[in-house]
Amino acid sequence: MNLERYQLKAEESLMVFEFTSVGPKGSIRKLVRYSETNLKNLYNLAFGDKDSVSGDINDLAVSDNGDSEKVLATVVATVYAFTDKYPEAWVYATGSTNSRTRLYRMGITKFLDVIVKDFQLYGLNNDEWELFEKRTVYNAFLAKRKI
């Protein structure tokens, strides 16, 4: 998956990453956050735009900065970095809207052959986890690094 991606910054635990999207709309700072859940070793992955004035994070913003593939590749890079540090971690992700979940599914599908070499990848379909398959609609995704 030799995609262009942005330079990442993170604090030492690699639970919070930041990068800057650069495009026609200017420079937009993005924050990626891994949060603990009620299940041990399972982390929620979320990301959104960081307001440069208030510092608030908005995961509903549509940046339209012409770099969605590069942004997704950068977020995927955080999954590699995070699971390198926490190899037992499960990473759960879903879009903040149905269309965004669909976008993620399309991105995963595009690089599925590479992703499955490194991750066990599941999709949530009718309240059941199943191994991710192309052309299937999923509500959420779950990944665990292959050790």
Added chain:
Amino acid sequence: MNIEELNKRKVPVVIIDNSLEKFKSLPLFQDKVDKANEMLRTVGLPKPKSKHKIAK
């Protein structure tokens, strides 16, 4: 290792910036975490070795 080779690495080079520490204590994306917890409560985790649909 040059920039091109670095970009090809799956595990990225990450610059440590401790100013990001403050975000660890903030309830960022808490609604998504709450929804994830609700879903996980009923669905749980898959069984890693299963090849087809995973039973709850």
